[in-house]
Amino acid sequence: MNPNQLNRTLLRIVGVGWAAFAIATLAIRTVFAAPDVTLLVDRSYCEPAQWQAVAEQYADLYQQHERGSITIQTTIFFSDLGEETAPELLTPDAFQDLATYGRPSPERQSALEAAHPQAKLLSCGP
Numbered sequence: 001m002n003p004n005q006l007n008r009t010l011l012r013i014v015g016v017g018w019a020a021f022a023i024a025t026l027a028i029r030t031v032f033a034a035p036d037v038t039l040l041v042d043r044s045y046c047e048p049a050q051w052q053a054v055a056e057q058y059a060d061l062y063q064q065h066e067r068g069s070i071t072i073q074t075t076i077f078f079s080d081l082g083e084e085t086a087p088e089l090l091t092p093d094a095f096q097d098l099a100t101y102g103r104p105s106p107e108r109q110s111a112l113e114a115a116h117p118q119a120k121l122l123s124c125g126p
Helices: 003-031 048-067 092-096 106-115
Strands: 036-042 071-079 082-085 120-122
Touching: 036 048, 036 106, 048 071, 048 092, 048 120, 071 106
Parallel strands: 036 071, 036 120
Antiparallel strands: 071 082
């Protein structure tokens, strides 16, 4: 057999193998992708002990994000004074140090839950 033909055959086999590997990788990433999560955080005033419990819930979700079990896509803080979207994912320590302010806003909470039906709510209240 001609050496040039062998080289072309070898390159074709290697190319097809790499293409199959790339397709399999994309398929696996699509099928087994971590779910995207939006966090709704009621930042209305609550006692420090209650906020500590909320911070612990956040720390659990943050650890799941770090392990790749979930992907925290967006964090939205709200109270009766307004709402804001966090520009980046906060560390558990930074989250725990946040101040709470304002009063609960059931209307805003309902609107946010309607806009983000798969969101997880972190709140001091019941």
